[in-house]
Amino acid sequence: MKSRTIRALQGAGAACAGLAALAACGPGGATTAGGRPTFEGRGPITYVAGKDASGSIQAVIDRWNKRHPKEKVTFVQLPTDPDAQREQMIQNAQTKSDAYTVLALDAVWTSEFAAHRWVDRLPEEQFPLRQMLKPIVETGKYRGGLYALPFSSDGGMLYYRTDLLKKAGIAEPPATWAEMKADCAKVKRLPEARGMSCYAGQFQKYEGLTVNFAEAVNSAGGVVTDAKGNPHVDTPQAKRGLDFLVNSFKDGTIPRDAVTYQEEDGRRDFQAGKLVFLRNWPYAYPLMAQKDDANKVAGHFRAAPLPGLNGPGASSLGGHNLALSASAENKATAIDFMKFLASQEIQRFTLSRAPGAPTYDALYKDPKLVKQYPYLPTLKQSILHAVPRPRVFRYGDVTAAIQQQAYAALTGSTSSAQALKDLQQTLRQQAAGE
């Protein structure tokens, strides 16, 4: 495994050596223009993140350490649970510790970390942001300033069964919810579709529900919060979005069990041949493509952009960005390392090892990568139409309120109108309290 890593890196290395050398050797690397804080100090630093699934991060860090023996990077691995990651990072900030230098922040934490000044504002002009997809760059910004450098992204897609759709005489994947339901009705008339359900997403009461709720609202033309953080969930558009989910539960389009589903539950059902359509992230693609006796969909599925009310829907954005802990030392080294880690070449390398959503436009067109991950062009469309989840500094409260009301509506304990009315009120109170 190691030798493969090194070999793969050699190709990437040649390209990014120039990039890193530019940043690391120039004296300008340590200071920024415009009276903004300077990033000084060189020496050992840490990179703090949950375990990276592909196992390629350590190889990338080794590569850096070989070239920068006096500015070594140590990988501080946090628990896999995102809440635990966030808590550890906040603890580090509270104790003003220098143990953490470069943080891998979940895209939705940017505002909170920036507003508390736990992370430094970054020198925007030093990063190749223009080569990245714009909605992704926005996830790293707070009030116009860049606080987190886009490192990886994620977007939702509609996985569908090509074999069943074809048999039912459907040529194109559905672009709207109505089409999806109609397609389902046709598919379910097939003998091999007996007992199948139509659609599932993530509806357990957790962050995934916020994602699915926001996608439904956005796909119906509504917004959860506007650019200033003000809530708008009591609109007819928002209601049509939530009603799609609520009614789908009622009429059985979504199986009743899905109210307990996270990403993996839906993927398992899809692979077991229980679902015609599934909303999920790109990570599922290679798993579904794996030939295996327990996997019924290998070679019989594809991914399309999410459907919406009157046309293609809008995805939420996931992913992780790189931020610089305010209490860290050796910040000049840290900035260089962030440039290195977020470079196109490194992303190409990590993507070649594990599925994901790169931040660079060019990688979505790369023929080799597209061959490896046929979902890339679809994902790019998904991300270009994506609406970020609410960008407010108390994101935890906002997502809790959304989950509370959306879950109540989906389980039928309140009507969607009442749930949205209550949600609007809670979100407005939260916004006023800020």
Place this chain on the structure above:
Amino acid sequence: MVTTQNPAAPPALSLPATPPRRRPRATSGSGRLAALLVSPTLLVLAVVVLYPTIVALKDSLYGTPGLNPKTGFVNETDPFVGLQNYGAIFGAAGARFWNAFWNTTFLTATTVALETVIGIAMALIMHRAFQGRALVRASILVPWAIPTAVSGLLWRWIFNSNGVANALTGQHILWTTEGFHAKLAVIIADVWKTAPFIGLLVLAGLQVIDKEVYEAARIDGAGALRQFWNITLPLVKPALLVAVLFRTLDALRMFDLPYILIGAQKTSVETLSMLAQDQAANVRFGPAAAYAVILFVYVFLIALAFVRLLGADVVGDDGPARPRRRWRSHRRTEVAA
């Protein structure tokens, strides 16, 4: 020293029921000795608990800093708000607080009651069993030894909609959705994990009981149930009470299991600890500390009630004489005679 090895020696049975004549001798200079023996424990606890507790008390009087609308940054200092955090818990957040309060109380009462019954049963069986004793001992340790986080995951899968609990019972219950079944899932998992705790402690209590007590009781013609009620239970009572007390205190702070098994912010199983954790996770350390203090007071009152009500058995000498001791003193005179 030979006499001490003889379990049949009559003094081995005398328990501190009769007013002890020995006191003057045994307690000479005991104040100073006691201070010497107790102080290391108190010192350690002062450092690891008292100090953080005082910090938490202080924190609970401070609010959450607001956002400066001009800079977009959160203010640096926490505003002093006095008792407002407490006011908010009983006022604005009242419904959620009382729900968590009742959940905590309900889950504690049911789990501890079940654990006590199952734990005592386990201990009695283990105490009697000679063949397969090692196997029972080993298996009883297993639930208690599995880290809570791992057993939470195990039960989450068991209670999954496609999990083995539904498969075995032929039901299709969505255990992790709101409702009584969510409470039930937590109770089942918690009782499984911690009944062995009570079982182990009661077993140890049983092992130090003199066999002779039972012989004498049998001579007196006491039936199994009466033996259990009149001899076994009073004799293991100190060990049992300590076990129940600590289980109660632990159950009142229950957090991991409902959090992992059912999920955060589920009204059916949200406990007071989960509320404190939720506030802390949202960087509201003042309210989080206030919840922790309220929980502390609640737990403390229950512990105090334990010490008051059952103190004689655990703390010792200064309580009123227990009526159940009658049997023992009665028996002793018989043997002595």
Place this chain on the structure above:
Amino acid sequence: MNTLSPKLRKGLLYAGVAAVVAYCLAPFYWMLVSSLRRTSDIFANSPFPTRLSFENYLAVLDPSESFTRALLNSVVVAGITTAVALVLATFTAYAMARLEFRFKRLVLTLIIATSMFPVVSIVVPLLKMFVDFGWINSYQAMIVPSMSFTLPLAVWNLTAFFRQMPQELEHAAMVDGCTRGQAFRRIIVPLAAPGMFTTAIITFIAAWNEFLIALSMTNKPEMQTAPVAISKFSGASQFETPFGSQMAAGVLVTIPLVIMVLVFQRRIVAGLTAGAAK
């Protein structure tokens, strides 16, 4: 029970033993079976793995996870915590059970009160304190806070057991010329052996399972304990729960612990009783 025939009694006892074993081991069996499944059918419901696979164990024991090191750290932390807590608690419990002094009730109440504060609320002040001491990534930073929940438990337990011990024996020994300490060591400790040993097991397991403190006080993989290491397992992506490796790790954490306790139980109980015979 006199009314029951010996055969029936034996039968009932076996049934009871079987019930206890089944109750305790059934969920554990599920854990074991799950840990032996392949990732692709990890969530199957068959009573046996359709195809036996050790991939989860290989993943857990992969050198990159440093899980064996984490197990060792857990043994060190829980072991020292237990030893220290037991020694301190024995002193205190002796005073509680045998000495007359004022404020006894208050002291006992204070000790128990300290074990009631939720760990979530004490971890940040402790972290700040230990950062000042330079104790981050040290064993003592995990051992000392673990005292907060192990020491009260040990004190109360031992007090209850010591109180159950006959005082007359000690007095006899002291009349025979033993000092108070000798009388305690030679008489009470051996007699209370089951209680002491049980207290040790319970303390050890409580310390062994501690997670939040160990997570907050360390950031180097070579210092993390087993529960912390398990929390860092990941699936092939951020959405996949590493259920298989977590279950395998659960088995790996539990079985040695149980074996160790059983071995120690024989040795220690035997040792203590033997010591008394001298």
